[in-house]
Ligand SMILES: Nc1ncnc2c1ncn2[C@@H]1O[C@H](COP(=O)(O)OP(=O)(O)OP(=O)(O)O)[C@@H](O)[C@H]1O
């Protein structure tokens with residue numbers, strides 16, 4: 001009875017949890033289309049390239065996932081990345097660019113990120129300023145500081161070993177390498193997944209994003225949890241700063257991190273996390289970031305004008321959210 | 329009269345493969361109040377939502393005045409004169425009262441909203457409901473659950489519909505408001521409105537309904553003429569077996585005081601409240617809506633700021649600044665508003681139950697197995713009806729949601745349990761289990777405070793009853809004094825005793 005099995009299949013398709021797996025399905029479809037459009041796409045080197053490119057925004061997006069699930073948002077990530085990167089390079093240069101200087105810079109950068117995250121968190125919770133507004137403010141402040149310290153120019157590191165971090169590769173077989181940023185991104189994703197799904201803190205993040213009053217009536221320290229989400233996103237920004245500034249061995253005060261906040265938020269949303277908070281998952285964000293990477297890569301391979309890439313990205317974001325919209 | 333205006337035939341409904349209604353047929357006549365009863369999860373709300381266009385049946389037909397209809401959404405049903413009062417309050421917390429009443433049917437003057445007329449009309453409708461003191465300009469979120477319920481009722485009434493569905497309208501109301509509602513129902517009946525009335529309070533069903541349909545596990549198991557059926561018969565039809573006395577034997581409290589409150593004040597709500605709670609005691613708080621019972625309880629649990637007052641636990645003075653303090657001291661509070669305060673609707677049953685006590689299940693990571701096995705204990709204990717423990721609570725029936733909140737509240741292993749409307753929306757069978765549980769709980773040397781708008785519950789369950797009126801404790805009733813008349817006299821202020 002072919003008819004019956006067909007109905008069964010359609011029912012099966014209807015019952016898929018698109019909110020959750022929509023991004024994975026989109027990723028697979030896109031992967032196949034890209035390969036058909038240009039077989040170069042499937043080359044390991046190309047794939048590795050895509051993964052490396054998405055690691056930067058992707059890492060920030062992982063942190064952003066926490067903030068968005070808890071019902072907040074952080075618009076300052078792009079300029080924060082430039083600020084932390086720039087300051088790390090200043091530290092490296094101050095201490096002579098040797099290994100010790102680099103270690104100092106990393107410690108300093110990490111501490112600074114935690115401090116900045118704490119600051120945002122306090123403004124949002126104790127200052128009771130809407131996250132959108134608060135981080136719009138910090139975004140302007142960070143960018144202005146970055147420009148001021150570099151006088152509108154570039155931060156250039158004098159170290160010859162610093163680039164080894166972000167530009168490093170781990171060999172896998174004869175002619176195949178995995179770039180360090182890719183490893184950092186995936187290891188960090190696993191860590192974030194565990195924190196979000198398997199710890200108390202993660203559970204609280206979901207609860208607060210979904211129903212803040214119920215969280216208070218469950219004896220959860222809401223402010224503290226929210227502050228920690230801002231620290232996590234800031235720490236993610238630090239990781240990206242480290243990867244990018246070391247790879248380039250410099251930070252441009254005008255262009256570094258520009259538009260990162262939009263790409264990071266896009267990755268989170270394409271991944272199925274609700275902007276209203278309370279729902280979402282880390283792997284969705286990973287898929288979302290890869291989808292954005294594939295689109296860029298595919299458009300490049302197909303020689304589509306770079307001016308049009310934004311339009312395609314925008315369509316994908318809207319399409320993704322449409323598919324995921326809850327069906328009842 | 330006796331004109332059938334609504335006929336639902338062989339309605340079936342399933343939610344992603346799980347069938348919850350089986351060939352249900354029901355009729356509604358003009359000028360008739362049609363009761364609908366059944367256990368939690370029997371499918372009452374689902375059936376009503378189908379009639380009002382909020383859900384679509386998997387199969388079956390609906391006729392209105394002989395004409396088949398096929399509602400794709402509530403708006404279509406509204407156009408055919410159907411209005412529904414939902415069990416779960418469906419109000420926009422951020423809007424004002426009058427905006428809620430006229431949501432989706434705003435008065436317009438040219439292109440602008442005609443605020444004045446809407447406010448005026450809201451006042452009139454609220455007055456009809458005896459709720460003059462609700463200001464139409466008040467923000468919805470500042471109202472108590474009962475007042476919200478009254479606004480929900482006002483909203484449905486403002487539609488002048490031919491068919492009015494009320495899904496547990498009185499579960500948050502006290503006798504006083506219930507009486508006003510009944511008067512109104514009788515008026516509507518006179519006007520030929522067909523009313524469907526869903527409730528777990530059989531006494532009310534006896535009083536207000538003409539006929540009653542009993543649902544069990546998604547099937548109609550009987551339709552009765554209310555005049556020749558007793559409450560006990562109805563109860564038995566609902567659960568499918570005999571049901572004995574509802575209330576357990578009242579426990580013997582000891583002389584030891586477990587909790588003492590002295591001169592507690594919450595501005596605008598509670599004035600100089602002082603009382604003692606003994607080990608092994610079930611202490612009831614009665615009073616009208618807005619008497620300050622919830623506010624007092626919330627202040628005790630650290631959920632509301634108190635300006636003065638001392639609290640002693642086992643003779644020791646304690647500081648309770650937030651709910652975590654209360655929890656640590658073994659005071660647990662079951663909130664009155666389950667949707668707003670009790671549950672995270674996006675989360676599943678397990679996660680909701682353990683949300684308050686996660687530290688018990690965590691070393692570094694959450695011990696998922698332990699958590700699940702604890703949740704299944706509660707599922708057994710309170711007979712939580714669900715697809716499985718990983719079902720999001722938003723998809724549970726109202727009564728089953730309430731059982732989840734109750735489980736959560738027991739998770740902190742309290743010595744003082746404060747229950748605010750513990751059986752709101754719960755069926756008789758589970759009520760019975762909950763009463764048994766409370767009695768067993770206080771026997772272990774713990775104590776329980778019960779706030780309830782259902783007088784029978786307070787009378788049947790409590791050793792001692794405090795009556796509150798306008799923020800003050802106005803009477804203490806013990807033993808034989810605990811009866812309906814006394815409580816009402818003090819609650820309404822006809823009698824007053826300096827406490
Ligand atoms: N949207 C939904 N998705 C999945 N299951 C649902 C949904 N809505 C209701 N159910 C299930 O349908 C069954 C009937 O629910 P319904 O709300 O109609 O019960 P009820 O008779 O109103 O119970 P109560 O007395 O507790 O209010 C329940 O088992 C419930 O879990």
Ligand SMILES: [Mg+2]
Nearest residue numbers: 373415725726
């Ligand atoms: Mg119901």
